[in-house]
Amino acid sequence: MKSNRSVLSAHRSWGVSAAIAACLGCAPSLAQQSPPQGESSPAALGLEEIVVTAQKREEKLNRVPISISALSESHLEQIGAKDLAGFAREIPGLSVQAATNGGAPSIVIRGISSAAGDATVGVYIDDTPVQAVKSSFSADPTPKLFDIERVEVLRGPQGTLYGASSEGGTVRFITPKPSLTNFTARARTEFSSTEDGEPSYEIGAAAGGPVAEQLGLRGSVYYRTDGGYVDRVSRVDGAVIDEDANSSESLAARLAANYSPSDNLEILPSIYYQRIRNDHLPLTYSTSGPLQVADTTATPGEDRFVLPGLTINYDFGSAQFTSVSSYFDRRNDQRFDYSTITGDLLFGTAIVPGFEDYRSVGDTRTTQENFTQEFRLSSPNDSGPFGYTVGVFYQHAQTDFQQSVAEPELEGLVQTLTGAPLEAVLGMGLLPGGLTYLQTSATTVEQVAAFGEASYELTSQLKLTVGARVAQVDVESEFYADGLYNGGPTAPELLGVQRASETPINPKLTLSYQITDDDLMYATASRGFRAGGPNTPVPVGRCGADLAAQGTSAAQLRSFDSDSVWNYELGAKTLLLDGRLSLNGSVFYIDWSDIQQALALPTCGFGYVANLGNATSKGFDLAIQYQLIDGLTLGVTAGYTDATLDEDIYAGADPITGARALIARKGDQTLLTPEWSGNVALNYQREFANGVQGYARADLQRSSAFYRTTSEGTTSYDADLYRGPAYSFGTLRIGMIRDGLNVSVFVDNISNEQPVLFATYAQNPSSRMFQQQTTLRPRTIGISAAYDF
Structure with a gap:
């Protein structure tokens, strides 16, 4: 059973949800030799040159003809980034959408996002894909940013080298390789303290280096507690039940080895573990006080994964061979408060008068077990005018989902309100354990792909790159549900294994012109793909009237097809004024066809995925960095995305009247993300006496207003929810470095902005009793220290 959050968000997320988040151009601390925006590396600015592996071979970033940003660990620490949301402000074209259920947010690149179907952005830890299927109950896993060598963000479809689910782009978290020559260690x-909330704290340590002539090891461990700031209160009298309820804790550990028995062979085993526990989802109620929620039950959750992997590199001299084997094991448990859904579905009001403390507890568990194997062969970097990367890829991914809703008090509630037993009123009783809903599903995706990219230098400056990926994607799914809200057991005709199979081909063509070592122009056309698959069956007993009104049946909604994008892009990376001025940017035009969209049925509380309509996303990202004087750098970025539907989208026709409900209108803008966003950063560093370096950094991000629903006259339009506010987010950090010790003080969310990012009403909008909302963490002031041995 879908929650009110999932159904409404699905209904309002008809396809494109865009965002150019800001910020490639924020200047890092020169004292720490961090890269500027991951886009250029001018020696004149005293900034390190980053080597990336975005094209699955080591290359200097300013010679890679794709739109990419890379942030080093030192830069991530300086901006105070602890996770994905912390560095999204630094990356143009990347945004983090407010979560529709109060949990983990969604990743959006260049407006390509959907609340349904397969992932639209690939998420990789080193060379292992870990992204999850779109769901209101589970989001993409992302590692905590401790002992991370760098983060790479690739904008635009990466279908050639990264395959399905990289339709909008790819985010890569690169971990450090153990050294065979140098021992390093660090502690952080x-x-x-968060305003009107609990304190937060963290501690982490990492060390590594040679332990034998041909063997190096590296290990790290990290723990963090994020203090809560949302109070859970009583619906009866507003008294605080649980102060600062939404605290969370994170634990991450990694152990890696580097065994090199010869100059040509490198064997890299590793294991990564991460666990995040939250005591309560950070949702608030509009009818309660500021930063308060009136849930009748706590909503704790735990998300943990284990990732063992083995990488083998062998240098043949004339070619470089790489094998990557990995197994990703993830379990995500989350509890939800469904008490408002019961009232809406059964009695037409979110909170039943006299039963304000009614409890309805929803528990979900999502598990992922993915085995991945990739073999690839690449030309050496000095291979001359011709270069290549070719490979084969195999993945077996198993995703299981379980959901239960327990309402042992429902029998008493119905008896009191109607004077009759539950079974007599609603046609059936509770399942064992007081359950009103029980669902289990299992989905297996098997992929086999061959891919390759080849480049040829037409002249010493002009290079042509062509690539393609051919894949076979097979999907199998089984589903079963039962209970009052399902209208009884799943109908026999909807049981059994549902299968889907596709053979996508993703080509790519790039023409690049390397004007100088620091100046590059490029043009790209590339295709991205997202696999289709089976739908979760719609319960006939509960949703028969809704299906009939749309002129369809549950059997007709058993599966949905793939969707795809074509991306056309022009980009440039350049340095001016003897390297003091860096300009980086790109313009893009994206055609998105057969968008996988989540649709909600109007009264029964369920929905499905369908291919509805096409969209166009166009825009640009621009980063400017200018060294004003020695030690003082100004960074300015701007991002713009205009993603709109190309046509009206209708539901099925009513079999009696022939009328078709308008779901979304041609020209409707993106949802939950701004058209415009930008960032201004000032970074100053100065060396004092006795080897002390001081630095100060200030950032101000600005996001324009955004839309939460489609336009007036559509089925999901809501005047109260339609338009979200513009808002700013400012940070300040001041610190000093001496002899490996880096100490700083910081303020995040300086102006204590509290914009309503996500908002929805309960299941039945006619009740209009309250909005469920999310917002930013309030103003936070702190001190940090790191020591490098």
Whole structure:
């Protein structure tokens, strides 16, 4: 059973949800030799040159003809980034959408996002894909940013080298390789206080280096507690039941080895573990006080994964061979408060008068077990005018989902309100354990792909790159549900294994012109793909009237097809004024066809995925960095995305009247993300006496207003929810470095902005009793210290 959050968000997320988040151009601390925006590396600015592996071979970033940003660990620490949301402000074209269920947010690149179907952005830890299927109950896993060598963000479809689910782009978290020559160690700690909330703190340590002539090891461990700031209160009298309820804790550990028995062979085993526990989802109620929620039950959750992997590199001299084997094991448990859904579905009001403390507890568990194997062969970097990367890829991914809704008090509620037993009123009783809903599903995706990219230098400056990926994607799914809200057991005709199979081909063509070592122009056309698959069956007993009104049946909604994008892009990376001015940017035009869209049925509380309509996303990202004087750097970025539907989208026709409900209108803008966003950063560093370096950094992000629903006259339009506010987010950090010790003080969300990012009403909008909302963490002040041995 879908929650009110999932159904309404699905209904309002008809396809494109865009965002150019800001910020490639924020200047990092020169004292720490961090890269500017991951886009250029001018020696004149005293910034390190980053080597990336975005094209699955080592290359200097400013010679890679794709739109890419790379942020080093030192830069991530300086901006205070602890996770994906912390560095999204630094990357143009990347945004983090407010979660529709109060949990983990969604990743959006260049407006390509959907609330349904397969992922639209690939998420990789090193060379292992870990993204999850779109769901209101589970989001993409992302590692905590401790002992991370760098983060790479590739904008635009990466279908050639990364395959399905990289339709909008790819985010890569690159971990450090153990050294065979040098021992390094570091420790980091932080303490902070959030306004009207609990304190937060963290501690982490990492060390590594040679332990034998041909063997190196590296290990790290990291722990963080984020203090809560949302109070859970009583619906009866507003008294606080649980102060600062939404605290969370994170634990991450990694152990890696580097065994090199010869100059040509490198064997890299590793294991990564991460666990995140939250005590309560960070949702608030509009009818309660500021930063308060009136849930009748706590909503704890736990998300943990284990990732063992083995990478083998062998240098043949004339070619470089790589084998990557990995197994990703993830379990995500989350509890939800469904008490408002019961009232809406059964009695037409979110909270039943006299039963304000009614409890309805929803528990979900999502598990992922993915085995991945990739073999690839690449030309050496000095291979001359011709270069290539070719490979084969195999993945077996198993995703299981379980959901239960327990309402042992429902029998008493119905008896009191109607004077009759539950079974007499609603036609059936409770399942064992007081359950009103029980669902289990299992989906298996098997992919086999061959891919390759080849480049040829037409002249010493002009290079042509062509690539393609051919894949076979097979999907199998089984589903079963039962209970009052399902209208009884799943109908026999909807049981059994549902299958889908596709053979996508993703080509790519790039023409690049390397004007100088620091100046590059390029043009790209590339295709991205997202697999289709089976639908979760719609319960006939509960949703028969809704299906009939749309002129369809549950059997006709058993599966949905793939969708795809074509991306056309022009980009440039350049340095001016003897390297003091860096300009980086790109313009893009994206055609998105047969968009996988989540649709909600109007009264029964369920929905499905369908291919409805096409969209166009166009825009640009621009980063400017200018060294004003020695030690003082100004960074300015701007991002713009205009993603709109190309046509009206209708539901099925009513079999009696022939009328078709308008779901979304041609020209409707993107949802939940701004058209415009930008960032201004000032970074100053100065060396004092006795080897002390001081630095100060200030950032101000600005996001324009955004839309939460489609336009007036559509089925999901809501005047109260339609338009979200523009808002700003400012940070300040001041610190000093001496002899490996880096100490700083910081303020995040300086102006204590509290914009309503996500908002929805309960299941039945006619009740209009309250909005469920999410917002930013309030103003936070803290101190951090790191020591490099």
